[in-house]
Amino acid sequence: MEKFLKFLKTEAIGGLIIRFSLAGLLLFGGFTKFTLIGAEGYSLQGAILMAGIETISSFCLIYHFRNPLMGIVGGMLALLSVVVRFIFTLYWIRTEVSSINSFFESFNIMTLIFNNGMFHIFLLIGAAVYCIGNSYKTYIAERITKPWPH
Template identity: 60%
Template structure:
């Protein structure tokens, strides 16, 4: 009964929704990034590397329930992949829409045109930071409650 009452808390349910949604998005992005980056004329190496980072991040976020240390690694990889996705998006705006060499002009256009997309990127960063902190908290709790070594 106590376990059932634990999952009735709104914060707990919200945390599970955030973790599973971010993992699903990263897993989906990890597998489709091969096609998307290939379509944007980036090299296959970067496509495979970004897909691997996003896929490992998703699995790390989901394995958090068994091994919080792997959840921490998944959270760090999630932040890295979201940042990388943001840089690739700004670079795409720079080369394809503006056709300029100025990264600052591309950033200004990106903020002006894609402000809704930027809002989603900020939400993804927030979700990744939440998952990272939650995994770190679980790791510390696990380390504190372990028996003292003899």
């Protein structure tokens, strides 16, 4: 039984690492977008919007420990920001490479050239889905164990 409990503790530590790593990556990405996208000539309003989404998402992911519902919101915002980044990258490849006419061709180029980047995108999507599920599980457990309202 003790071995089983050690595995549960290891899973909990791994979950904390995933949550804090995703929050840190989103926080860093949120703050750096103010200058990077604006400096390259893209929409500054879009950069500010993405920075806001990622910053709010990172704080909501950390606030999960006080309110699991905020963790769910943070995970969904994290998933949204990763998907928007992915679509923006496909759009950038389509517009910057001269012989590409569709998003499917830009996806093929991205998988051929940036396969390491694709791996990271899938890891970020998996981490966001994990955080949503973990926060939802905690939210349901709190709802079940709360005293019945009078």
